[in-house]
Amino acid sequence: MALLDVKNLQVEYLTARGPVKAVDGISFNINPGEVVGLAGESGSGKSTAAHAILRILRSPAIITGGQALFGERDILSMSDEELEQFRWQNIAIVFQSAMNSLNPVMRIRDQLLDVMQQKGFSKSQALHRARNLFNLVGIEASRLDSYPHELSGGMRQRTVIAISLALSPDMLIMDEPTTALDVVVQKDILEQIAVLREKLGFSILFITHDLSLLVEFSTRILIMYAGQIVEQAPAYELFKNPLHPYTVGLMNSFPSISGDKHRLTGIAGSPPDMIAPPSGCRFHPRCPKAMPVCSQKTPVMKTVSEDHTVACHLY
Amino acid sequence: MTFLNSDSSPILSVHNLTKRFPVGSVFMTHHVHAVEDVSFSVNRRQVIALVGESGSGKTTTIRMIARLIPVTKGGIKFKSVDILKAEPHQASLNYRRMVQMIFQDPFASLNSVHNIEHHLARPLLIHKKMVDHDELEHRVLSLLELVELKPAQDIARRYPHQLSGGQRQRVAIARALAVDPELILADEPISMLDVSIRMGILNLIEKLKEELGIAFVYITHDLASARYIGDLIMVMHAGHMVEGGGSEEIIGGALHPYTQLLLSAVPDPHSGLRTRKDLQARGEVPSLIDPPPGCPFAARCPKVMDVCRQVMPGQSYVSQEHWVRCHLYGEGTSV
Numbered sequence: 001m002a003l004l005d006v007k008n009l010q011v012e013y014l015t016a017r018g019p020v021k022a023v024d025g026i027s028f029n030i031n032p033g034e035v036v037g038l039a040g041e042s043g044s045g046k047s048t049a050a051h052a053i054l055r056i057l058r059s060p061a062i063i064t065g066g067q068a069l070f071g072e073r074d075i076l077s078m079s080d081e082e083l084e085q086f087r088w089q090n091i092a093i094v095f096q097s098a099m100n101s102l103n104p105v106m107r108i109r110d111q112l113l114d115v116m117q118q119k120g121f122s123k124s125q126a127l128h129r130a131r132n133l134f135n136l137v138g139i140e141a142s143r144l145d146s147y148p149h150e151l152s153g154g155m156r157q158r159t160v161i162a163i164s165l166a167l168s169p170d171m172l173i174m175d176e177p178t179t180a181l182d183v184v185v186q187k188d189i190l191e192q193i194a195v196l197r198e199k200l201g202f203s204i205l206f207i208t209h210d211l212s213l214l215v216e217f218s219t220r221i222l223i224m225y226a227g228q229i230v231e232q233a234p235a236y237e238l239f240k241n242p243l244h245p246y247t248v249g250l251m252n253s254f255p256s257i258s259g260d261k262h263r264l265t266g267i268a269g270s271p272p273d274m275i276a277p278p279s280g281c282r283f284h285p286r287c288p289k290a291m292p293v294c295s296q297k298t299p300v301m302k303t304v305s306e307d308h309t310v311a312c313h314l315y
Numbered sequence: 316m317t318f319l320n321s322d323s324s325p326i327l328s329v330h331n332l333t334k335r336f337p338v339g340s341v342f343m344t345h346h347v348h349a350v351e352d353v354s355f356s357v358n359r360r361q362v363i364a365l366v367g368e369s370g371s372g373k374t375t376t377i378r379m380i381a382r383l384i385p386v387t388k389g390g391i392k393f394k395s396v397d398i399l400k401a402e403p404h405q406a407s408l409n410y411r412r413m414v415q416m417i418f419q420d421p422f423a424s425l426n427s428v429h430n431i432e433h434h435l436a437r438p439l440l441i442h443k444k445m446v447d448h449d450e451l452e453h454r455v456l457s458l459l460e461l462v463e464l465k466p467a468q469d470i471a472r473r474y475p476h477q478l479s480g481g482q483r484q485r486v487a488i489a490r491a492l493a494v495d496p497e498l499i500l501a502d503e504p505i506s507m508l509d510v511s512i513r514m515g516i517l518n519l520i521e522k523l524k525e526e527l528g529i530a531f532v533y534i535t536h537d538l539a540s541a542r543y544i545g546d547l548i549m550v551m552h553a554g555h556m557v558e559g560g561g562s563e564e565i566i567g568g569a570l571h572p573y574t575q576l577l578l579s580a581v582p583d584p585h586s587g588l589r590t591r592k593d594l595q596a597r598g599e600v601p602s603l604i605d606p607p608p609g610c611p612f613a614a615r616c617p618k619v620m621d622v623c624r625q626v627m628p629g630q631s632y633v634s635q636e637h638w639v640r641c642h643l644y645g646e647g648t649s650v
Contacts, residue, residue, distance in 0.1 A: 041509040041510060041511055042509055182368040182369055182536060182600075183368070183536060183537070183538075183577065183580040183581060184368060184576055184577065184580045186580065187579070187580035187582075209509070209510050210510070210582065211510070212582045212583060212584050213582040215582075215584035216582050216583075216584060217582075239584050249511055250510065250511060252514070253510045253511050253513060253514050254510070254539065255514075255517075255539040255540050255542060255543035256539055256583055257538055257539045257542055257566050257578060257581050257583050258583055261542065261543065261563075263518070264514045264518075264543070265514060265515075265518070266510075266511050266512055266513060266514030266515050266518075267511035267512065268515075270479035270480075270481055270482065270509070270512060271479070271509060271511075
């Protein structure tokens, strides 16, 4: 049974120019121990969807429909008290900018202890656990006494990961956790996360725009475009056999360091204005294989092979 | 004696370029060694990719070349003229015309209160003294067409907020092209853009290089895009240039342990799924404030030797183009 089952999730931003359907009816699930990658460009709604699952959206965003089942419970209909128990213990989140998610005037140690003492740890238990967590993410325990500005960007991001793991959650949502970091540090941290996941057994919803990174890191990939999921498949299957023209375009947007050098074209045009998204398939104005039907009818998700689904009129 | 045609004589060459920023108080001055002894040259119709992590000194290097910040030590030769001697205090208008920059953030590099036509007409007024209205308009439209912004008439009247990130970056490129530059310094021009439109910008740079013969210094932290667009790749670490050469040679036969570390960190699905543990170099870029002698990579290097902590290695050539600064590869000649 799936750990998290998202059904027809819808989120709108209420703007002066009218409502924007940032997430327009997406459905997916995450099984225990799985790493699911959610890939898309900026504005595709991937972060909004993740924030909606944790109910941490801020006005003017509102959830207008759908369900997010965690076991038997629907996160979207939990009361505030239930949410307080649920967040961090069941699902924790790691944000993109570690600089902004740590309190600059508190020692790292106190920020870690704060979380655990809220949930009934004694001070000595919490401190013991804090040291263990720092060992896990590869920082010396003596660094617990530092302030955030005394740590490098990579160390801060490791700290945030340690804090997210403080209450042993079943699932981590990682929202572009390494985008602000250098490639070498990024690789280090991703390897560390992979090791931790094997050791502790949590699931990950990993959000990024970097598809080449996801192919390496995740077990299954969801491709999001303009608020909708357009394709989903196991990572390697998606890489070997991308079906949706948008996925193919994304694959053609990353130069490689191996193999022959060939010309890459990316995708023509720019992402759509979400206030008035294109009719039919939202990708049709940029699609090299667009047909007359594409601007008239919205394609539905079709299963093309086991585990591989795509929403495109070509299939 | 061989005659060099104009395409193969360097348009720009820098030698021993060094930048130190003073930090601290009046009583205790330290120096951040941002760029140390950087030397390279760029030919017409050539793209040099300058690769390194943040803090490696890439941006400081091109800011010195653009004369936006003063040079601590070293020389810059542009078209065989030592410009730090010829124009010691401030770059001439002519130099600034010939050497143009494209910045990372197209949301910050355009003025939000002016339309696109204004952005493109201004350099024409200042540098080219073009005052005839029809001529100006004609040139603005042809610039927009050159960077593939269509319909040009419509784009010219728009304001920056009405354009996407990729379109804005194209406007920034058109603005640099307005004054017929010979060298364009591009500081991570695609890293803030959506992934699907990045290749379009790189292909545009390639086209400008081929068709107009412009030389580019392309700064990036991404070796894959450096390989895609760069004729040569230069790798920087902690202010030093550690390896340089033809891009295929660097990607296929990297010698410096730092370059190898960078290569191993690039996510690359094309080479199959790997979990590689052979390279154990760890850690981050060292502090650049009054650094100890020796190679700055020594603390992170898996192949470190005693000599590495004492002397900065000189440059050793392993082929005609490919050189490396590492004690593993011969004595080298300190430059």
